[in-house]
Amino acid sequence: MDHHYGLIILDGNDQIIFSSPLVRQKLYRNIRGLNIKKVLDTNSFIKLSSEKVDLKNHQWCYLRLNLTDNNMEAIPCECIIRRFDKTNDLRFSILVFPVFQEHKQNKISPEQEMKQYSQNIFHDLNEYLFTISSEISKLKEMNRDDYKTFQESIEIMDKNIEGLSFLIGNLSTYAQISKQLNKRKTNLYEVIEKACNSIIQTTKEHNIEKLDFKIFENGEEKFKCEEPRKTLLVNNKNRLNFQVYCDSDFLQRVFINLLVNALKYSRDQKPPTIRIDLNNETNGYIIKINDNGIGIRKVDQKNIFQRGFRSPIAFVQDCNGSGLGLAISKEIVELHNGKITFDSKKGEYTEFKITLPK
Amino acid sequence: MRKMKILIIDDNTTHSKILMEEIYKIGSPNYDFVIISDGIKAFDILQNDYSYDLIFIDIKLHGIDGLQIAKYIKREPDSKNTFVIVFSSSVSEEDIHKAKEIGVDGYISKPSQKSEEVFEEIRRLVKGVKKGKIKSQRGFKIYG
Numbered sequence: 001m002d003h004h005y006g007l008i009i010l011d012g013n014d015q016i017i018f019s020s021p022l023v024r025q026k027l028y029r030n031i032r033g034l035n036i037k038k039v040l041d042t043n044s045f046i047k048l049s050s051e052k053v054d055l056k057n058h059q060w061c062y063l064r065l066n067l068t069d070n071n072m073e074a075i076p077c078e079c080i081i082r083r084f085d086k087t088n089d090l091r092f093s094i095l096v097f098p099v100f101q102e103h104k105q106n107k108i109s110p111e112q113e114m115k116q117y118s119q120n121i122f123h124d125l126n127e128y129l130f131t132i133s134s135e136i137s138k139l140k141e142m143n144r145d146d147y148k149t150f151q152e153s154i155e156i157m158d159k160n161i162e163g164l165s166f167l168i169g170n171l172s173t174y175a176q177i178s179k180q181l182n183k184r185k186t187n188l189y190e191v192i193e194k195a196c197n198s199i200i201q202t203t204k205e206h207n208i209e210k211l212d213f214k215i216f217e218n219g220e221e222k223f224k225c226e227e228p229r230k231t232l233l234v235n236n237k238n239r240l241n242f243q244v245y246c247d248s249d250f251l252q253r254v255f256i257n258l259l260v261n262a263l264k265y266s267r268d269q270k271p272p273t274i275r276i277d278l279n280n281e282t283n284g285y286i287i288k289i290n291d292n293g294i295g296i297r298k299v300d301q302k303n304i305f306q307r308g309f310r311s312p313i314a315f316v317q318d319c320n321g322s323g324l325g326l327a328i329s330k331e332i333v334e335l336h337n338g339k340i341t342f343d344s345k346k347g348e349y350t351e352f353k354i355t356l357p358k
Numbered sequence: 359m360r361k362m363k364i365l366i367i368d369d370n371t372t373h374s375k376i377l378m379e380e381i382y383k384i385g386s387p388n389y390d391f392v393i394i395s396d397g398i399k400a401f402d403i404l405q406n407d408y409s410y411d412l413i414f415i416d417i418k419l420h421g422i423d424g425l426q427i428a429k430y431i432k433r434e435p436d437s438k439n440t441f442v443i444v445f446s447s448s449v450s451e452e453d454i455h456k457a458k459e460i461g462v463d464g465y466i467s468k469p470s471q472k473s474e475e476v477f478e479e480i481r482r483l484v485k486g487v488k489k490g491k492i493k494s495q496r497g498f499k500i501y502g
Contacts, residue, residue, distance in 0.1 A: 119449065123446075130376075130447065131370070131372050133470070134373075134472040135372075136472075137472050138379075156372055
């Protein structure tokens with residue numbers, strides 16, 4: 001995605017106090033001092049979509065509009081309108097993102113694409129490493145008796161190492177994905193158990209204090225976890241029912257990616273509720289992973305499995321991410337002759353459904 | 359002696375603190391730091407306060423591209439003489455090129471291992487800006 005955002009900042013009375021050069025350029029004029037609603041209503045260059053803007057009750061919301069460029073071609077854009085407080089004075093800002101478009105043929109070569117990914121990944125790796133190495137040198141220099149600083153440093157490093165290992169996990173899967181799968185008869189529970197345990201450990205990275213996590217088998221509750229960082233141990237007798245012919249390392253990565261997303265895109269005010277449903281059906285195993293997170297917007301739904309796609313929402317919610325997770329997951333499921341689909345409602349839930357042959 | 363005002367805009371506050379601690383190592387107490395992790399709040403602050411002597415800014419910020427903020431600072435008559443340094447993990451040529459076009463004064467890549475040399479260079483830069491030896495708009499320099 002191209003990172004040219006327009007920006008409009010409004011004061012508490014919806015008057016524009018700032019518009020960025022990109023917006024001014026698109027509108028051919030300075031709109032400072034004008035009322036935003038008037039600008040949006042009267043300006044033929046901007047066409048609002050039907051999505052309503054409810055500024056009063058939300059920290060941020062979205063609208064879609066068309067900006068016209070110099071050649072009078074309409075560029076579909078998405079805006080994030082974000083509210084922030086400043087000494088009780090409400091202000092809003094609008095960020096404009098060009099809508100993510102599928103890579104057009106001839107437009108971007110695989111080499112360029114690869115370069116972009118590696119730059120993204122380099123950025124994230126560097127951020128983690130810089131933090132960790134700085135904390136280490138701080139520890140080396142510090143007063144040995146300062147327990148509080150010591151504890152803080154360890155925690156920062158811990159968080160960053162978790163982020164780092166997640167990224168490296170995805171990268172290593174990505175690097176090997178074309179390689180032949182090492183398929184073996186495996187119990188699906190084992191795979192899910194490993195994935196869940198590694199996720200429950202990372203709740204710290206996402207600052208999650210409370211969690212509502214359940215596993216159901218054919219509609220019957222088999223496991224429950226409310227305390228983050230508790231280890232999941234599935235009863236042995238359950239293990240017999242779900243034999244899959246798979247590469248367990250790869251499949252585990254799929255569940256890790258889906259669960260990490262469920263945690264990452266949870267809603268701030270609610271503890272994450274994650275429900276895994278395992279169903280043994282005649283035509284295969286069906287695994288559903290359901291969360292009560294922020295959901296996936298309709299406009300993003302067709303893009304989420306594309307490599308490198310990141311929704312503008314991800315920008316607001318969380319900055320890091322390579323845009324590889326779901327693309328990899330889909331590839332892996334398909335290599336197992338399975339299918340992955342999802343259903344989601346913005347602001348309510350997301351449910352991924354994986355079907356694996358027996 | 360007037361304190362030097364330094365603004366650090368980085369969504370990773372750990373990084374801002376590291377930078378601040380490293381600059382404090384100069385030893386003189388004459389530095390005032392403002393650390394902001396939210397790019398949009400940075401916009402708000404910059405609308406009302408032009409008194410910064412030096413601004414460090416990251417590119418990848420929550421919700422906004424730091425280069426947009428840098429561009430704004432360098433365009434507004436009241437703030438265009440402020441010394442602006444991009445401090446980022448990005449090594450993309452495109453970003454460096456954009457930073458140069460915008461007219462920022464320098465670019466520092468965040469080292470992946472904390473490197474004394476890079477911070478020594480930053481301290482030299484801060485001292486230079488403070489004494490007025492290094493002025494803004496003398497050209498673009500890649501540090502570190």
